[in-house]
Every structure is written in structure tokens, then in C-alpha cells.
Amino acid sequence: MTIEINQHMIGPGHPCFIIAEAGGNHNGEIALARELVDAACDTGVDAIKFQTYITEKVTTDYTPKANYQKKNTGEEESFVEMGRRLELSYDAFAELQAYCASKGVLFLSTPFDFESATFLNDELDLPVFKISSGDVTTLPFLEHIARFGKPIILSTGMATLAEVETAVGTLRDAGADELILLQCVSNYPAAPEDVNLRAMHTMARAFNVPVGYSDHVSSNEVAFAAAALGACVIEKHFTLDRDLPGPDHQASLLPDELRELVLGVRKVEAALGSGLKLPVEKEAEIAMVARRSLVAARDLSAGTLLASTDMELLKPGTGLAASFLSQLLGRTLKKPVPKSQQISLEDFID
Numbered sequence: 001m002t003i004e005i006n007q008h009m010i011g012p013g014h015p016c017f018i019i020a021e022a023g024g025n026h027n028g029e030i031a032l033a034r035e036l037v038d039a040a041c042d043t044g045v046d047a048i049k050f051q052t053y054i055t056e057k058v059t060t061d062y063t064p065k066a067n068y069q070k071k072n073t074g075e076e077e078s079f080v081e082m083g084r085r086l087e088l089s090y091d092a093f094a095e096l097q098a099y100c101a102s103k104g105v106l107f108l109s110t111p112f113d114f115e116s117a118t119f120l121n122d123e124l125d126l127p128v129f130k131i132s133s134g135d136v137t138t139l140p141f142l143e144h145i146a147r148f149g150k151p152i153i154l155s156t157g158m159a160t161l162a163e164v165e166t167a168v169g170t171l172r173d174a175g176a177d178e179l180i181l182l183q184c185v186s187n188y189p190a191a192p193e194d195v196n197l198r199a200m201h202t203m204a205r206a207f208n209v210p211v212g213y214s215d216h217v218s219s220n221e222v223a224f225a226a227a228a229l230g231a232c233v234i235e236k237h238f239t240l241d242r243d244l245p246g247p248d249h250q251a252s253l254l255p256d257e258l259r260e261l262v263l264g265v266r267k268v269e270a271a272l273g274s275g276l277k278l279p280v281e282k283e284a285e286i287a288m289v290a291r292r293s294l295v296a297a298r299d300l301s302a303g304t305l306l307a308s309t310d311m312e313l314l315k316p317g318t319g320l321a322a323s324f325l326s327q328l329l330g331r332t333l334k335k336p337v338p339k340s341q342q343i344s345l346e347d348f349i350d
Contacts, residue, residue: 001209003151003178005128006106008046010180010232013209016265019108019130019235020045020258021214027246033088035240041103043259044266048105049130049235052093053121054110055083068188069247082247087238090119097124097195114144121148130235133157133186133214139170146174153233154179155214156199157186159204168207180233181207183226184214186252192222194275197229204230218251220261227268236261291317294324296337311343320344 003217010017019038026033033050040048063079073082088096088204093109100107110130111117119125129145133155134224145152152171156164164181183199200211212233213226223234237250253261279287292313299308306328313322319342320328334349 001178003180003210005151008106008160012230012232014232015269016212016227016231017047017233018262018265019233021235021237021252022048022050023237023248024051025237025244025246025248025252026050026086026088027244028086028088030088030092030095032240033092034099036238037096037100037103037105039240040106040238040258042044043238043255044262045258046106047108048100049108049110050087050088050093051095051112051132052090052109052116053083053087054116055080056086057113057115059083066188068251072247072250075258083337087245090116090123091284093120094124095269102327111145114141117141117145117148121150126150128153131155133159133184136163137166142167142170143174146171146176149175152176153182153212155182155235156203157184157214161202164203165206166283168209177321179207179209180212181209182212182214182233182235185216187259188216188248189218190216192217196220197226200226200229200231216251219324220253220257220264223261224264224268227265228272234261234265288316288318291315291321293317293319294328294343295319295340295341296343299339300333300337302333302335306331306333306348314340318342 002009002014008017012298019044022036026036037048059080061080065079089319097107108126108128108130109118109120110132128151129143130153131145133139136154136156136159154167168179175339181203183197185194195217197213200213204211210232212231213223215223223236226234237248237252238255238258238260238311239249242249242252294311294314296312297310297312304310308329311325331348335347337343337347
């Protein structure tokens with residue numbers, strides 16, 4: 001299946017759709033969010049994605065922080081307080097969408113509650129919805145988003161294949177016909193040995209959908225491997241400064257590293273080629289030097305009935321190739337051929 005998102009064709013055989021995940025790395029500041037948009041535009045990504053939510057509609061006061069969040073933001077601030085600090089208003093998201101449009105990059109945002117999802121659909125008319133790994137099992141929320149009739153990108157961190165199957169069935173039953181599934185490891189940062197990129201192929205076979213990879217590894221090598229394995233979408237967190245306060249900055253790329261990600265993925269795509277086994281034009285000169293031609297193994301006189309011992313294969317490859325050997329055996333030379341001179345078809349009696 002190929003899915004069109006804002007004139008980007010997403011699916012096998014098309015360029016990888018690269019999403020710069022700003023998430024909450026704006027620290028609740030619209031000015032910093034605009035700087036993130038500026039930085040993302042300079043890297044060549046296709047889209048920049050934020051997170052839209054109302055804290056009280058997502059969590060209770062009793063939700064504990066994950067260990068990485070405690071490490072990066074301290075234990076004094078609660079999960080709810082952190083959520084409020086990183087929350088942007090709906091007006092801010094409308095402003096960011098307009099700013100992204102003026103900069104030529106697609107604005108996306110992951111909703112985390114019903115009201116925010118409706119806002120993104122009804123007010124901002126997002127062309128595609130990204131659903132986080134944490135909501136793979138939030139089936140009523142999946143149904144709500146599916147009813148918008150927009151393409152959906154679903155991250156699958158923490159999920160079993162059975163849970164993904166239930167989520168996909170729920171989305172499809174509620175009207176979502178265009179799905180993209182992302183392999184993901186919900187750890188920040190994720191260890192390369194935990195990534196399991198082959199799960200992309202498992203999900204592609206199981207559900208007949210385009211697949212991709214949401215990358216939480218702190219370097220770019222695994223993302224390049226995902227592109228080589230056919231990821232149609234790659235998503236990666238980025239920040240302007242890893243020392244900024246917040247839960248995700250330390251596991252995010254800096255702008256120069258994000259640019260390297262984009263350039264690297266595009267190089268991988270170019271290297272994959274068409275799949276047809278053919279030489280390229282630039283190999284022609286090397287082939288003349290690297291390959292071998294049939295030459296006289298000794299001075300051969302006119303009238304010689306050619307035997308295999310009369311010929312050898314030596315560089316350069318500008319003459320008859322080894323494939324002509326059987327055709328020359330037993331033929332009579334009409335003129336002498338000095339040792340090491342290339343043998344040609346014109347040397348023989350017709």
C-alpha cells in the first residue's frame with residue numbers, strides 16, 4: 001500500500017518520510033518551539049512533530065515518573081507538574097502550524113486526549129495522525145481518531161504482535177483504511193541490541209501496511225539500517241541543546257546530527273538502487289583494466305590450428321573475453337600473432 005500525505009508518497013519504492021520529533025523539547029515556550037521549527041527546516045526533514053494534550057485529561061496525580069524522567073528532571077517535580085510545564089495551548093499549536101507552513105515544513109502533533117485529537121482534526125485539519133506507543137492499547141481513543149478518516153501512523157513500542165493486531169483491527173473497524181506501523185522501543189535512550197528492526201518486516205507481512213521506525217537510539221546507525229531494510233517512515237527526537245531542562249533532551253539529536261540523519265538516509269536510499277544487476281557507466285574504464293582478454297601464449301604462425309595451450313588470459317580487458325575461448329579452438333590463423341598480442345576474430349580463416 002502507498003499512502004499520500006501532503007504530496008508525500010509513503011510506501012515501498014518511495015523516499016523515506018522523515019519526521020523530526022520535537023515532542024516537549026520546547027519546554028512549554030512558544031519561542032523555543034519556533035526555534036525548533038527553524039532548526040528542523042535547515043536539516044531537510046519532511047515534517048516536525050509536537051505533542052498536544054491537556055494534562056488533566058491524560059493522567060492522575062498519582063502517576064509516577066519513569067526512571068529516565070527522574071534522572072533528567074529530578075524527583076521534586078511530579079509527573080503532573082512536568083506535564084503542565086511542557087503543555088502548550090491550542091492557540092500556540094495553531095500559530096506553530098502557520099509558522100511551519102511559512103517555512104515549508106509539514107506540522108504534525110500527536111494527541112494524547114480526546115479533546116486534543118478533535119482540536120487537531122477540526123481546527124487544524126491535520127493530514128495525518130500520529131498515535132504514540134503508549135496508546136496502542138487505548139482502544140476507545142484509537143476508535144475516536146480512526147473516525148476522522150485520516151491516515152494514521154501508529155508507534156508500537158511496548159506492544160506484542162497480538163496487541164498490535166488488536167489495535168490494527170480496532171482502527172480498521174472504525175474506518176481507518178490507511179495505516180503505517182512503526183517499530184519502536186520505548187526506552188530513552190534505547191540500546192541498539194533491543195531495537196529488533198526485523199519486526200518491521202513481521203508487521204508488514206502480518207498487516208499488509210507500510211512500516212517504519214521510531215528511533216530512540218542516541219546515534220544514527222540504527223536509523224540508517226532501518227532505511228536499508230525498507231523503513232518508509234523514520235522518526236527521531238531532536239533538541240537545540242541537550243543541557244536544557246526536560247525529560248527528552250538528553251536522548252535527542254542536535255540539529256547537526258539530525259541533518260546527518262537526513263543526509264545518511266538519502267544516501268542509503270540512493271545506494272539501494274533499482275535492484276537490476278547492471279554495470280554503471282563509471283565502471284567501463286575500470287573494466288578495461290581489471291578484466292582479461294585472450295592473447296597469444298607464444299608466437300603463433302599463420303596456419304596454426306589453435307589449441308587451448310596457444311592462448312592465455314591477460315589484462316587489459318579490451319579484447320575478446322574468456323567466453324570466446326571455446327569458439328576459437330580448432331580454428332586456423334590466417335596471419336601470425338606475436339606472443340601477448342590480443343587475438344581477434346579477424347585473425348582467422350573464415
